[in-house]
Amino acid sequence: MDLRNLELFMHLAHSLHFARTADAMAVSPSTLSRAIQRLEQETGCTLLERDNRSVALTPAGRRLLSFAEQLSHDWEQLRQDLRHGDEPLQGQLRVFCSVTASYFLLPDILSRFRSRYPQLEIRLETGDPALAMEKVLNEETDLAIAARPDALPGKLHFTSLAKIPLVFIAPRGPSPVSRFLPEGEPDWERLPLILSSQGLGRKRSEQWFRNKGISPNLYAEVAGNEAIVSMVALGCGVGLVPEAVLDHSLLGDKVRVLPVSPALKPFDVGLCVQKRRLDEPLIRAFWETAHQQAEK
Numbered sequence: 001m002d003l004r005n006l007e008l009f010m011h012l013a014h015s016l017h018f019a020r021t022a023d024a025m026a027v028s029p030s031t032l033s034r035a036i037q038r039l040e041q042e043t044g045c046t047l048l049e050r051d052n053r054s055v056a057l058t059p060a061g062r063r064l065l066s067f068a069e070q071l072s073h074d075w076e077q078l079r080q081d082l083r084h085g086d087e088p089l090q091g092q093l094r095v096f097c098s099v100t101a102s103y104f105l106l107p108d109i110l111s112r113f114r115s116r117y118p119q120l121e122i123r124l125e126t127g128d129p130a131l132a133m134e135k136v137l138n139e140e141t142d143l144a145i146a147a148r149p150d151a152l153p154g155k156l157h158f159t160s161l162a163k164i165p166l167v168f169i170a171p172r173g174p175s176p177v178s179r180f181l182p183e184g185e186p187d188w189e190r191l192p193l194i195l196s197s198q199g200l201g202r203k204r205s206e207q208w209f210r211n212k213g214i215s216p217n218l219y220a221e222v223a224g225n226e227a228i229v230s231m232v233a234l235g236c237g238v239g240l241v242p243e244a245v246l247d248h249s250l251l252g253d254k255v256r257v258l259p260v261s262p263a264l265k266p267f268d269v270g271l272c273v274q275k276r277r278l279d280e281p282l283i284r285a286f287w288e289t290a291h292q293q294a295e296k
């Protein structure tokens with residue numbers, strides 16, 4: 001059964017961006033447009049409203065999306081059942097997390113998982129954890145490690161693995177920014193600040209500064225927390241990172257934690273997955289292993 005056109009449609013329905021979907025699904029823009037036209041012919045309905053700037057789902061598009069999601073889920077389930085019967089689980093699972101999480105949260109889960117299901121192949125992708133939830137929602141990955149946002153998207157399920165404080169870090173010892181770091185409160189309006197370009201850490205820091213009535217001197221926006229530690233170690237400024245990133249960085253001894261008041265709300269870092277995929281055997285197996293780990 002060929003669900004390719006529906007898969008393209010599902011991705012596009014989430015991204016609402018032709019070029020991004022064509023890129024992520026490794027097809028040319030014209031193949032993508034043809035796939036959508038084909039579905040529009042087959043349903044006799046307009047599925048997407050397009051203008052030069054934006055794409056939006058029509059009501060028919062939304063109905064097709066929920067149908068397609070259910071169909072692809074049922075189809076995957078059926079294939080799993082038919083293929084494996086009572087055989088041990090096999091196949092591939094994609095997991096996305098930060099380099100840091102791959103050092104300290106994933107190894108325990110992975111080693112238990114591998115000893116239980118040696119035939120399963122794990123494809124690990126590391127990157128900026130700010131992208132993790134979007135990747136799970138777009139099905140660019142099956143599972144991801146991420147910080148739980150204050151409002152978790154309704155389609156996602158989350159299991160907590162660790163609470164991690166969010167800390168400001170400064171270069172250790174003399175640096176070009178030392179003059180903005182007197183004893184006591186830093187001179188935030190002049191001190192160059194290095195923040196994650198997006199994600200929860202970014203949001204939390206914006207809230208923190210707003211509550212204190214400070215407009216900070218944003219110096220650089222970085223993708224991935226590990227790079228923030230590198231820039232701070234180089235003396236470029238002060239950064240905000242989850243403490244675990246510091247603990248697992250080779251440059252950890254080149255930076256120090258700046259005490260601030262009030263402390264920022266810690267990250268609740270855990271594993272997330274789409275709820276509706278939890279009954280897929282591979283995903284369930286991984287989820288259960290992670291859950292037992294979390295309860296330990």
Ligand SMILES: CC(=O)[C@](C)(O)C(=O)O
Pocket residue numbers: 097098099100101129145146147164225242244245267269
């Ligand atoms: C969100 C997350 O995975 C971490 C461990 O906090 C990180 O790497 O930033």
